[in-house]
Amino acid sequence: MRISKLPRRITLGTWLMVAGLAPEHSAFADDVLAGQYYERALQAYREQNNDEAIIELKNALQQNERYVAAHVLLGDIYLQKKSLSEAEVQLNLAKQMGVDPSLIVENQAKLYTYEIRYNDLLKEIDPVRFSNELRPSLHVYRGNAYLQLNQISEALNEFDSAAQIDPSHVAAVVGRANALLKRGDLKGAELAADRAMQIQPDDHGAWFAKGSIKHASMELEEALKFYDKAIGLNPDHVDTRLARAGLLMDLKQDDKAKQDLEYVRKAYPFEPKAAYLHSVLLERNGEKEAAAKELVIAADTISSIKPEYLSAHSSTLMLSGLVNFSLQRYDLAAEYLRLYTKQFPEQSGPYKLLATILLKKNEPEQAIDLLRPIQMRNPQDQRLAYLLGNAFMQAGKHDMANIMFGKAAALSGGDDTIQTEIGLNRLAMGQEQAATQDLETAYKKNPDSLQAGIPLVALKMSQGDSESALQIAQALHKKASKNLTLLNLLGAAQVSNGQYKQARQSFEKAIESDPNFLAAQINLSKLDVGERKFDQARQRLQALHQKEPANLDILVELAKVEQSAGRLDAANDLLERAKKLDSKSLLVLLASVDLNLQMGRTTEASAAAQAAEAVDKNNLQVVDALARSYLANNNREKALGVFVRMADLARFNVKQLYKAARYQIDAGDYYEAIKTLKKAVLVDEGHIPSQIALVEMELNHGKPVFAASRAESLLKRYPKRAFPHQLLGDIALHDQNFSLANSHYQAAFELEPDTTSLMQLFDSLHKTNQSDKAFALLEQWVKKHPKDYAPMAAFANELLQIGNFKEAEKYYDLLLKQFPNEPQFLNNLAYVYLNLGNNKALSLAEQAHKLAPDQAATNDTLGWILVNSGQIEQGLHYLRNAHSLQSQDPEIRYHIAVALTKLQRNDEARQELEQALKTNRAFNGMEQAKALLEKLR
Template sequence: MKSNLPLNKLLLILALNPVQISFADDIQAGKFYEEALQSYRNQNNAEAIIQLKNALQQNERYVSAHMLLGEIYLQQKSLTEAEVQLSLAKQLGADPSLIAENLAKLYTYQIRYNDLLKEIDPAQFNSGLRPVLHVYRGNAYLQLNLISEALNEFDIALQIAPNQVNAAIGRANALLKRGDIKGADQAAEKAMQMQANDAGVWYAKGSIKHANMELDEALKFYDKAIELNPAHVDTRLARAGLLMDLKRDERARQDLEYMRQAYPFEPKAAYLHAVLLERNNQREAATKELEVAADIITGIKPEYLSAHGPTLMLSGLVNYSLQRFDLAAEYLRQYVKQYPEQSGPYKLLATILLQKNEPEQAIDLLRPMQIRNPQDQRLAFLLGSAFMQAGKHDMANNLFGKAAALGNESGSLQTEIGLNRLAMGQEQAAVQDLEVAFKKNPDAIQAGIPLVALYMSRGEPEKALKTAQALHEKASKNFTLLNLLGTAQVNTGQYKQARQSFEKAIELNPNFLDAQINLSKLDVGENKLDQARQRLQILQQNYPGDIDILIELAKVEQSAGRYQAANDWLAKAKMMDQKSLPTLLALVELNLKMGKAAEANAAAQAAEMIDKNNPQVIDALARSYLANNNKEKALGVFIRMADQARFNVKQLYKAARYQIDAGDYFEAIKTLKKAVLVDENHIPSQIALVEMELNHGKPVFALSRAESLLKQYPKRAFPHRLLGNIADHDKNLSLANSHYQAAFELEPDTTSLMLLYENLKKIDQPDKAFNLLDQWIKKHPQDQLPMAAFADELLKSGKFKEAEKHYVELLKQFPNEPQFLNNLAYVYLNTGNDKALSLAEQAHKLAPDQPSTNDTLGWILVNTGQIEQGLHYLRNAHSLLSQDPEIRYHIAVALNHLQRKDEAKQELEEALKTNTGFNGRELAKALLEQLRP
């Protein structure tokens, strides 16, 4: 039926129909929303999403549905979807207080820290929400490396809500990032008192332990944090990194796989996972993970990315690993502009520029950084590589020499990690990483060359030689590797082979100065000083502007005892460059050798003005102060050396050794404690700390630490040696013997042998001690220290012919060792060899202040009829070692020859007062009987 309505009625109906439909839709939308809310509360997010989408189909302007859907997506880490829903809610007029926290969280995940700081103003909200938002702002400032601003936000949060645990945690993290470990620990303790079951508290405590290198303790805290909150992203990443450092790859993999699933937008998780896969030879999977990380980074808006330094750096690493060098270089250029003080990114950027064949850009980039960091081997190597690529070979060779010939290959991720750790002074970890990298790719000289240098510096010459040989076999025409091989051969005593390697390097490149100089050093080592001098003088004529040649000439003259000639060469070098650190340091050494302490100190202070932070300069300065009897200043410099070492365990250990030598035992213990905190696997520091605690600190601490080391290294000898030393200190010789025996059985080396030998003599088992040395020498005829001890035993027991054989052998290796010359002279005296006097004179000339050389020379003179001359040396010997009964016996014989019978009798009585045995004791008794009335 047709109805005709008035116009006004029709208009009213048209106006009301949308409202009526909207009411109907809203009713249905409301039902869907309530069902979604119930599903959400029952943790059934999948069903909740379906119902919310149904609600929005009924009413696309349903603000509550947008807000809840945004929150669920945020929980699921679906950031793009979350951003859409929260933005719509905001546009539709949602109460800002209902979405502010979720927006802050979203911006944090998206690294939109500047947006967070710009848009989230806590002052607009109530006191319940304000502290939470101040914490988000504090964390944003922290990510932007604005520590003071971050602390201000956390402090405001705590003023509003004194029990706001996240603010206390934020303070701890900010103080730790500033380097205030004590303050960070106090803040973390305060947070712990507020809420002991908060995962963030345990993460903060773990981070502090991690920074202190208390790795096992850090791991415990991280484990607890994840137990409390398995989704705590910072802890997961930190624990994964720590587990990777500890080589606990399976546990690290579990954390990273969890992260990849729970936080798919986190590029660092993908990158670390790639590193782990690469380390375990899963290269294809590693590449895929790197591509995932790169895709995540690509999805970050450039303005957000450029504002966040850590992600910029990560972007450079990821793209570099994927060999996307243009992108990597762009990211790294942005990073170094923001953080110009960090050398690591410069090195990576330079490596990329070299691979892109842009050496001039690399030179421009690295030159200022290398000047600021002249001791950074990696920087020097990269700059050398840039010069080589640019065809400037002289500059390249010079820098390669200064950098100890670090490699020039891009290498694997493992190599880069190892080199970075090496730059930080973490040698043990660097060695482990580089060994893995080199094992994977024996062609990789970037891993191989620093491995050789590390092995040599750590006293592992055989490993160094093996690695150098492997490198050379892969590139037999590489003169730099030949030079490296020669250096490794020198370290193992293969002088003939080393000379051949250096000569072959020069044959390949006649202008290769490093090998030429190494040949001269080899000449000096073989006591061919004239040959070394001649070689260097020819080089100096061909390269008159090369300071290194002048310095080496000075060293040759110094070795020859021609100190003035050495000084002349160094003066010439100084005229060429007043600010040459190598020249000034060489002047310090020469003047110390000449006894010119004031001149040495002046040179050291001049070097300090050029580079006050250079470890070699600090070292020279301290020793020059000691030479000037200014112990107070020297000790101050040693403390400075320890402070500047920071996390470089090798430098810390060196500083501690100096402090020990200077008698500053309290500071030495402090320095060694810092060293073992930095790297608990640095065994020399652990050993030195136990020894210092035992002799100059608290022996109970020494015992505790040694026992702990035994648990940590049950198959190593050194914990047993330390425990043996502690037992010896406590006069428990039987227990000491047990430990020394255990050490020798675990590692039958010279150190354990000599400790066991000395202890056997202490517990009155001389025959066993003698047999121990006898058996060792038969198996190890080239081991000089036991051979010297064995020769001494033979000498004391009157077995002169056998002793002679060993001393002759020892003198082949050490022709200028006064002890061996002296003892052989004594042997010859007793065997009737007329060379006795000339050997004794030679020994005395080399060591005129040793009682033994004076006694032997004097005794030989007495026995050859030169009584008065002999008595002079014997008196010298007695004045140097008055308690030695044998010297008194020798004096008595001389006095008796001079008819000074009463004096001779007195000397004999003093010599025979003790029960100490000595050569000639029975003869002394007989002579005394003759002299008695």
């Protein structure tokens, strides 16, 4: 459950003039110089001298490589120059340093558009997260991306969303015209294009839309006139250039077409259409070799998203499907296979492979639509029946799944073990509930079946039904009392029931019958470790090791004992010995990953994980270890790929799917996380963590309407739990329905009063103007729970806000005793000290900034103190960074304006004040800002 975060800064009110508090040495020398270079770069940029601006910005970054504002401006300039790789580097660096996303989101969208990364754009650009000022443009970028992917309805939704916010947003109207044109609605498209021209007669997009409409109507000469006008207004518009090139080719004006194509190739090297059209142009002019090279360039770029370009070469389609399937390039393989099945519908093999891909991609409905007619034509094909059963099961249509599985069982020759096989198959896919039912059915039919009984015991234990597990284990052991495997299983079931004495007896009895029975020995050592009898576990395993010095299971288990006892070096020595025996043992490598991570040796952990991957890249434990090692090494890009692979390999294992989704969320790959969570709840509706995470992700990064529907369903299913109310409160808050949010948070707090529900209720009370009630709620909780530090921090913040600095100082002192290096508390205490006249304010602000140099709070606080103490250039540098990190904060702009005024840069100061006051958001110093603006005017 999401916990509302406390503010990371206390915006500063009337600061005392602090004299004589400058550092004894020139601690800010580099930052001052960096700030000076940046200010010169900004001036050059405003004068459209980008080359000079780049030089100054690079100088600034040499002085301070973490100067966020410099990275933002440099990225913007590179993007203008079409230096896409350089722009991407700067934007990524700014993001890593915590830049305010609203400062770079349009450039990010523009970059993805230039690079034809439409899916990345749709995954990462979420207009809901931004202000109404930015949202229309972002909706338009998304709409254009959907258009490129031929998803017309989604594109129209985006353009309409933009127009709802700003009806005069011409790009939204133009986008609607283009979408309607692509749908074939020429009349609607022309009406939209005409409206765009009324809004803005010189908009190149409107002229391009009109040209496209005429082109579609085969009024070629008229279309050319509109295209010419559009390019005259914007020579750099790639779509118009390509459209005009195609039109000129139709008009047999190849030389002119070639000029447009060469322009696009130079300006947009990532655009595959130009290479393709150029190849067509060369081909019809007899330049076959050159045409072939251009086609290869085009194919390399578009093959992953446009397999239809190769549809004429049917002989290669099936092979391409098989190869790409083997490479786990499922989307591309599916496209090739679809093309193949259209040409050869009588063959069932490609349909089976395509259905397998669809199931891997969690698209069961499409698999059902694909397989149903094929299975009807081939009713004796067991594999088709089995695949269709899996598709129905994955879609939640269990009745139909049972029918198809029944047919598969009948076609298998009437084998009465089919129920067990299906159960084991579901267990392998992670469908524990369904597997349990199947195995229970099989076990009831044949209580002597170890194939059904043994995994059923394990399932019951993992599900917490230890009593049933013990009953089945006892029954199995009774029928085969000399079977040591069953005796060991009985001991495990007894441990699950808390019958440790009986379990020890079972393990010891198994060992008495066979002293070399390793499974029982290891289970007994685990029982020792659980009871913290480390010496006893160590002695037991060492005795085994002396008998079998090359046994890896014993060595690894002995290492785990040492690890549990805190003897990490000893554990490491044991694993190194194990590696010498078998450097490719997954057991050893995975244990090494865990140990190295615990020891903080992230490089060694990564090496061990990569070695394990080389052994078995499709093993979920290996993929999980690899993901953890990449995260520990802060290698996000590699981790993202691993997470997708983990989700794919997890298939129907809800626990593994949820784990993969959590990794994806932590890494910020929200689009993939939603896909993974949808798969998880499809597998198991009762998995509450997945349900909660999916609601939160849909609300914040997907489709809020889906979040609301799912949360309402959860409330009906769990009326006595707090989490559905908390989710509905979050949704109401997202919709700015603060009163409804407050009601849900109140209900959650009454059902389950804990820190999470308390803080949510506290926040909602504030938002409904019940500050007194919020204050009393916190005060009462803190008195009853003096060691619950999150509410204490919020209470200290409340005291600070109302000006009770003495009380606030008391609580911040308590908090800093527990968290001496927490920059928020240091920052806020600096504010308290200033108001109490304590001259430690500056040193605390410096300490906070040193601990958190990438937070807007610490930059703003330190910068403002320096400005007010006469160190203006030093202060301005930190204030610029604060703005880059939190650009929507009007108070930071006010502070910048004051600094600029002191530097006699009054025009720039006036602009900053106008932007600060334009937001109509109250902030400390607002009245002073108004007075200063009047003075400057």
